[in-house]
Every structure is written in C-alpha cells, then in structure tokens.
Amino acid sequence: MKTRNKTKSVLSALLVAVLLIGSVPQVTYAAQVNEYTDPADNWLKANGRTNELDMNATTTYETGYCTVCQRDTLGLTYRVPEYTRSGETALNRGIRYSDGTLIDGVGTGNLDDGTPGIDAFYTGYQWTKSVCQTCGTLNSVDGEDAYSFNKNVYILYPCDNNFFFDFDNTEYEPYNETYHTTVLKKGQYCQFCKGTQARASESQQRHSFTETIDAQLGNSRFYVSETCGDCGYETSEYLTAKSVVSSYYGTEDGNAHTVTVSDLSDSGVHTSIRYGTSAGRCTLTSAPNYTEAGYYPVYYEIDYQYDNKNMTENGVSYVWLLEAEGDTVIILPPMGSEKNHTHDYRYVETIAPSCTDLGFEYWQCDGCGRLEKRNYTLAAGHSYEDITIREANCKQGGLVLTMCKKCGDFHETTTPTGAHTYTTKVHNPTCREIGYTEHICSVCGNNYITDMTALISHAYERITKAPTCTEQGYTTSTCTMCGASYVSDYTEPTGHSWDEGTEVTSPTCTGEGVIEYHCQNQGCNEKMIKAESATGHTPGAAATCTQPQVCEKCGTVLELPKGHSYETEVIAPTCTAMGYTIYTCADCGDSHTADYTDKAEHSYTANLTEP
Incomplete structure (x- = not known):
C-alpha cells in the first residue's frame, strides 16, 4: 500500500511496547512523524490489557511535579485513544482506570473494549500513564493517595477539543492491472493520543501510469515499463523492433530487381527505412533497382520509433544479377567460349544453416560463372535460453524471456507471485526500548516481530563534582545507554582561603595603598583587592615668622610662616x-x-x- 502522506509503520509502533518490572523506570519511543496515521489502522494485539496499551501508545517527554521527588522532574507520558464497542466512554459508567477500577478506586466495571478498527470506536477520551525519569515511580503526578500511584495502570481523561488537528490522508493499493483501490480518510484527530472518529471511504480508480521506454537495438526491441505514480503498480513488456532486408540473387531477365524488406515489428512500433549506394549516405526512400548483370551493394538505415523513443539500425544487402544464356547461368562469359562447355566448379562460400533455414555451399564455375548450391545441411533449430527479466516477488510475478541465442526469436513467460523476502534484525532491550526481533520484507515492507523482551534497568554512571569556593558540589548520575540523568548529593561551597596579600601600592600621607589577595584553594584563580588607609602627615618643626611647617615625609606645607610681630x-x-x-x-x-x-x-x- 502506498500513501501520499507517509504512514507510521507497524515496526515503528512496536518501539513503544514495554513490559514493566517492579519500579524500574519504563522508557520507550513511539514513531513520531509529521503525517497523521490513525492508531486503529495499525493496532497491535498483546497479552494483557496494559501491555496492549503500551504497544500502541504515543509517548512524549514532559515536565511535571513528582510527589516522590518533591520537585518538577522529566516524565515519560503514554497516551492511547479509548476505543469501546458502543463508542461511549467508560467514564460515563464510572470507570476511571484501565484495569476496570471505578473512580472511587474500589469497585470494578465493564470497560466495553474491543478491537479498534474492527468492532471498537474512538470515544473522544484517552488512556494516560506516566513514569518519572528520576525516581522511576509510575503515575507519581497523581499523588500517593491516588489508586494509580505506582501502579502499572492507565487513567482515563477527556481529549481537549482545542488540540484537534485536521488531516486528509489518501492511500492507494493495487487492485489489478487496470485499477487500484483508493482509500480516502479525512477529519480531525487529537494531537496527543492520535484518536479520530473519521471513517475511510473506498473507490477503485484507474492507474496513473508513467511510461519508461528503453531502446535495445542489440536485441531488436523496445523495453516498455509503466509505473503507477499513486500505488506503485508496475507492468512491463517487450516490443519487437525488427526488419529483415533480404538480398536478391538471380539472373538478369530484363526486369528491375532490388532487395526486399520484411517488417516484423510489433504493433505500435513505427518503422521507416532509407537507402543509399554508400554507407552513411542513405537518403533514398525506395531501394535502387537493377536490370543489368552485376554485384550491387544496397546500404540502408532503418529507424524504429515507439512513442518518442528512436533507434537506428545500419546495414547492407546485395543485388546479384547473373547473365543468362539458355539453361546456363553466366556472369561474365569468357571470350570465344564453346557451346559444349565443361563446368569447372570452385568453392565460393558456405552459408551456415539458420534456426529455420537449411545451410548450403555456393559453388561457381570458374569458366562461365554458373552458381550452384551444394551440400545442404539441416536447419540448426533454435537454441533457447531463459533470461530472467524480473524476479518474482511478493508484489508481482516474475517475467522470464526465452530467447534464441542465434536468431533472437523470443517469447515471454510470467511466473507466479513469490514469497516475502524477509530480513531479520535483532534489537536488544535497553532502558528506553523493549527488545525484539524485527522481520521486514525487503520488497514490500511487510513486517512482523517476534521474541519481545522487557526493558532493562538504567545503567547509571556517577560523577561527583567537588564543591568550589563559590559553587556547590554535587553528584551527576547518567545512564550510559539512554543518556537520562539526574543530580543529587549537593554540598555547600568551601569559601575562599586568602593568602597574606601582596602590597601593590604603598599608602602615602594622603593616598590609600592597594593590597592584592589570592585564593589558595586548588583550581581557584579568584583574587581580592583591598585598600590600605593613608598614613597621614608627620608634622615637622613648627612654623616661624619666616619658615612654614612641612611634613617630614612628603614635604607638604602644613602651616604657612606666621610673619614678624x-x-x-x-x-x-x-x-x-x-x-x-x-x-x-x-x-x-x-x-x-x-x-x-x-x-x-x-x-x-x-x-x-x-x-
């Protein structure tokens, strides 16, 4: 089957299958494609209600509050459309959980479930469960008092009409050599669980063929194949493109003689021929005629055309006219020949037998040129060999061309449709995906799985980061298989350990000094700058009548001269x-x-x- 909008394959859907064990975090992937595919069209059966929901779920990673971790964590959420035989949600009967448990978490009821796409229909509700990727607890977002807490069950929720998207899918499947079945399905689907209430309609339409023509001059044929652009159905055939140009052998009789052409091409192949007296210059629309004795080459170019594909065959045939005198055939009678001539035959050439015609030898009289056929040999008969043009596969029968190796005569035989050609690939289980063996037909994509195995636990590798002067220390646990990680065991920063400091600038009487301190902790390049207070002036001798008072260190005038009294x-x-x-x-x-x-x-x- 071929679709304009790519469909989610069965194998991709199987990647969401999971067998939950204890409280191990369960992680899997669903096929996420841009084009919509109704889960009911590819529904997978499994043992156990929860396992079947897991097999058909659409999964997403979402952030939510985990009541066990007491914080927002990453969780894996599973969503599956609710299908019931009546098309009415089980919530209307008070059922909230996928094991049939009622809203109160005590009683049980009838889920009215069936097989989607066969006897069960989308209700507009969805089954949902989640797994915290940090602690591995099932449905921890519901709280410890909920019935579903740490239970492998799904909870029923309504689908929000604000998140329904329009879709229009058309699928094609070959019906016969003339028609394919067109399945039209359009409507709206839930963005989260992918459920839809749309129904498919079927009709048969003619194939939309694209023709490909391969000109095979060496085999005197056109290979014509047609492929339907919608469903992919293919047909092929060989069309003979062959003409036989026969030479003329005879005696001059006053009539015009030339080569003869037999067009053996199949219907639909247009044949045209041009003639000439030299190779490469064939411009005549009719073959030249000859009446006089002689050996005349007739060159030809034959153009074969099918649709817009052409091929040209070049060749040469002959017109051989011998002079005739009575019952004796003479090409060039020697001068002064006698009537009672004794023929002296000499071997000329051997004409090999064909598949259907006798072989013989040409013998010619050396004196008069008379030509005879001798030593006939039986027709060789066809020597057929089978050539496989198309191997039979699961989509269509094979095609065998039986061709004579000598003359090219052929006929075709169609063989029955073959079996699927499966390739096997083993997927080992990881902490995110179940293990299984996948069998896919390399021709048509038909597939199935066997040997499903459960998820395995995360394989955490823990790396501890020591605290620094300013940052906390912590331990990061990372799964070596899937990359999921979480952080724990925080420790407080150590704080800086400063050295005694280095004086960068000494203080002056009026200016501050600068001291630079460096952290002594390993790996820390932090530094701290502190100011050192100014020392203040050191007064010298008191000012006199004529001399000021100055600082002993810097010479700054502290007091001007007092002047005489x-x-x-x-x-x-x-x-x-x-x-x-x-x-x-x-x-x-x-x-x-x-x-x-x-x-x-x-x-x-x-x-x-x-x-």
Missing part, C-alpha cells in the same frame, strides 16, 4: 641727626629701621660773650 621704637630727629623708627620682632628679634624723618631745625640760643 614687630614692636616699634621711634627715635626723634635732632638738629644734627634724622629721626627714624626701629622695628623689632617680638618673636625672633629681627629688627630694621625705617620711617626716617628730617633733622630738626637748630634752635640757637644766643650766648653773649663779652669781649
């Missing part, structure tokens, strides 16, 4: 000396004179001296 002493002028002011510093004794004033006038006193 002068006390004045005024010296009055006299009539012989100028007046002035004496300035004397009360702190350091520095002195100078200034503020000069002019001499005073003499104040003469008359002193009379007597003579």
Whole structure:
C-alpha cells in the first residue's frame, strides 16, 4: 500500500511496547512523524490489557511535579485513544482506570473494549500513564493517595477539543492491472493520543501510469515499463523492433530487381527505412533497382520509433544479377567460349544453416560463372535460453524471456507471485526500548516481530563534582545507554582561603595603598583587592615668622610662616641727626629701621660773650 502522506509503520509502533518490572523506570519511543496515521489502522494485539496499551501508545517527554521527588522532574507520558464497542466512554459508567477500577478506586466495571478498527470506536477520551525519569515511580503526578500511584495502570481523561488537528490522508493499493483501490480518510484527530472518529471511504480508480521506454537495438526491441505514480503498480513488456532486408540473387531477365524488406515489428512500433549506394549516405526512400548483370551493394538505415523513443539500425544487402544464356547461368562469359562447355566448379562460400533455414555451399564455375548450391545441411533449430527479466516477488510475478541465442526469436513467460523476502534484525532491550526481533520484507515492507523482551534497568554512571569556593558540589548520575540523568548529593561551597596579600601600592600621607589577595584553594584563580588607609602627615618643626611647617615625609606645607610681630621704637630727629623708627620682632628679634624723618631745625640760643 502506498500513501501520499507517509504512514507510521507497524515496526515503528512496536518501539513503544514495554513490559514493566517492579519500579524500574519504563522508557520507550513511539514513531513520531509529521503525517497523521490513525492508531486503529495499525493496532497491535498483546497479552494483557496494559501491555496492549503500551504497544500502541504515543509517548512524549514532559515536565511535571513528582510527589516522590518533591520537585518538577522529566516524565515519560503514554497516551492511547479509548476505543469501546458502543463508542461511549467508560467514564460515563464510572470507570476511571484501565484495569476496570471505578473512580472511587474500589469497585470494578465493564470497560466495553474491543478491537479498534474492527468492532471498537474512538470515544473522544484517552488512556494516560506516566513514569518519572528520576525516581522511576509510575503515575507519581497523581499523588500517593491516588489508586494509580505506582501502579502499572492507565487513567482515563477527556481529549481537549482545542488540540484537534485536521488531516486528509489518501492511500492507494493495487487492485489489478487496470485499477487500484483508493482509500480516502479525512477529519480531525487529537494531537496527543492520535484518536479520530473519521471513517475511510473506498473507490477503485484507474492507474496513473508513467511510461519508461528503453531502446535495445542489440536485441531488436523496445523495453516498455509503466509505473503507477499513486500505488506503485508496475507492468512491463517487450516490443519487437525488427526488419529483415533480404538480398536478391538471380539472373538478369530484363526486369528491375532490388532487395526486399520484411517488417516484423510489433504493433505500435513505427518503422521507416532509407537507402543509399554508400554507407552513411542513405537518403533514398525506395531501394535502387537493377536490370543489368552485376554485384550491387544496397546500404540502408532503418529507424524504429515507439512513442518518442528512436533507434537506428545500419546495414547492407546485395543485388546479384547473373547473365543468362539458355539453361546456363553466366556472369561474365569468357571470350570465344564453346557451346559444349565443361563446368569447372570452385568453392565460393558456405552459408551456415539458420534456426529455420537449411545451410548450403555456393559453388561457381570458374569458366562461365554458373552458381550452384551444394551440400545442404539441416536447419540448426533454435537454441533457447531463459533470461530472467524480473524476479518474482511478493508484489508481482516474475517475467522470464526465452530467447534464441542465434536468431533472437523470443517469447515471454510470467511466473507466479513469490514469497516475502524477509530480513531479520535483532534489537536488544535497553532502558528506553523493549527488545525484539524485527522481520521486514525487503520488497514490500511487510513486517512482523517476534521474541519481545522487557526493558532493562538504567545503567547509571556517577560523577561527583567537588564543591568550589563559590559553587556547590554535587553528584551527576547518567545512564550510559539512554543518556537520562539526574543530580543529587549537593554540598555547600568551601569559601575562599586568602593568602597574606601582596602590597601593590604603598599608602602615602594622603593616598590609600592597594593590597592584592589570592585564593589558595586548588583550581581557584579568584583574587581580592583591598585598600590600605593613608598614613597621614608627620608634622615637622613648627612654623616661624619666616619658615612654614612641612611634613617630614612628603614635604607638604602644613602651616604657612606666621610673619614678624614687630614692636616699634621711634627715635626723634635732632638738629644734627634724622629721626627714624626701629622695628623689632617680638618673636625672633629681627629688627630694621625705617620711617626716617628730617633733622630738626637748630634752635640757637644766643650766648653773649663779652669781649
């Protein structure tokens, strides 16, 4: 069967089969394809209700809260459409679990289940179960008080109408050499469980053939094959493309003679021929005629055409006309020959017998050229051999061409359809997939499985990461088969272990210094920079009248010179000396004179001296 939208194969569906053992995490894959396939069309039977649901489930990995792990974990979810004989969900009868248990987890009821696609129909509900990929607990999302907790059962849920997708699938299956069966199925399906209420309709339609033509000049035939682009049905046949151009042997009789052509081609093969007197220059539409004695080659090109495929055969035949005199055949009678001529026959050539014609020898008189046939041999008869054109397989019968090795005569024989050609592949069980032996026909894809084995436990490889100065330590457990992993055993960070530090920049009186610390823990390249306080100024001698106070380390002026604190002493002028002011510093004794004033006038006193 061939589909426009690829269908999910039975083998892919088998990958979701699982046999649950204890509390081992059960993981499997379903065939995930872009094109939709109704699970009811490929339903697999198995022993046990749960096993059968597992075999036909669609699986997805989803994150949910695990009540055992007490956190969100990755879980494997199985979903299967609910099918019942009545088409009514079992939930309407109070049944919640796939083992028939009621909603209260105590009583049981009738599931009304059947075989999907035969006597059971999709209800719009789905069976669901989940497996935590961390702790392996079944249905842990339902809580420890639920009936389904850590039980290998499915729970019934309604399918959400918001997640129904449209689909339109057309499938084709060969019916006979003229028709194939077209199965049309369209409607809506649930995105999660893949269930649909759509029904298929069938009709028979003519094959849509694509023709392929192979011109086989060496075998004088066209090989014509046709393949239906919808269902893949194939037919083939050989069409003979053969003409026999016969040479003419005879005596001149005044009539025109030429070669004769017999077209043996099958119906549908168009044959056209051109003639010429030299090879490669065949332009005549009719063969040349000859009336005079002689040996004339007639070249020809025969074009065979079937549909738009052509092939050309090149060849040469002959017209051999002998001169005739009475009952004696003469090609070139010698000059002065006598009537009572004694023939001197010489061997010319041997014409081998064909499958249907006698063989013989040509003998010719050396004197007059008379030609005779002698020493006939029986026709050889056909020498047939069988050539297998198409091996019989499970899709169609074989085709054997029985052909004569000598002349090419042939006929075809169709052999019965053959058996399936199965190849076997063993799939070992893993922690995600069941083990099984897969048998697939290499011709048509027909398949089946045997020897199913249960899943095996995860094979965890644990790697512990030591804590660092800033990050937690933990242990990662990774399954070496499937790659599933989880993290546990966290430890707190160790914190940095700083060294005594290295002075990068020394502190000054007013500027901070820099100290760099490095973590001494192995593998840690962290460093820490800390500031060292400024030392402050170291005052020198106190400021004086003329000298400032400066820092002994850096020379910074801490206090400006105080300046002199002068006390004045005024010296009055006299009539012989100028007046002035004496300035004397009360702190350091520095002195100078200034503020000069002019001499005073003499104040003469008359002193009379007597003579």
